[in-house]
Each structure stands twice: as structure tokens, then as C-alpha cells.
Amino acid sequence: MIRDLRATHSMTQQDLADRIGVTRQTIIAIQSDKYSPSLEVAFRIATVFAIPLEQVFQYQPSSPAKKTR
Numbered sequence: 001m002i003r004d005l006r007a008t009h010s011m012t013q014q015d016l017a018d019r020i021g022v023t024r025q026t027i028i029a030i031q032s033d034k035y036s037p038s039l040e041v042a043f044r045i046a047t048v049f050a051i052p053l054e055q056v057f058q059y060q061p062s063s064p065a066k067k068t069r
Contacts, residue, residue, distance in 0.1 A: 001056055002031050005049045020044040 006016055013027040020041060029035035030045075037045070037057075046053040 002027070002045065005051075005056070009049065016045070016048065019048050 002016070005011075006013070013024045013031075017024045017027045021044070022041060026035065026037075026041075030037050030041075042053055042057050046056045049056065
């Protein structure tokens with residue numbers, strides 16, 4: 001989603017990183033689902049694109065852990 005938003009706004013990873021105060025590597029990790037941003041960073045991203053947070057990020061609960069005996 002962030003990649004698409006950046007493309008729509010003609011924004012590089014570095015542009016977004018600079019605007020929200022993180023490194024380009026952080027943007028890469030968020031885009032590739034290797035890192036979940038803090039709530040503050042998530043809000044900053046949504047604010048940059050002027051859209052609600054839930055349009056940028058959606059919570060996907062992981063499946064419950066199986067109990068072993």
C-alpha cells in the first residue's frame with residue numbers, strides 16, 4: 001500500500017523517510033512487511049498522504065498459537 005501511495009504522489013522512499021523522520025531502510029522494511037511501524041510512525045505516514053490510518057495499515061492478527069502438552 002505504501003509503495004502505491006508513494007507512486008501516486010511521485011515520492012521516493014527517501015522522500016517519505018525524510019518527511020516522517022525515519023531512515024530509508026525503515027521504509028523498505030515497512031513496505032516489505034519485515035517491520036511493523038510504531039503507532040506514531042504509522043500516523044505520520046497516514047498524515048503525509050492525508051488519508052485515514054486504517055486505509056494505510058490494517059491489523060492482521062496472527063493465528064493463535066497451538067497449545068502443546
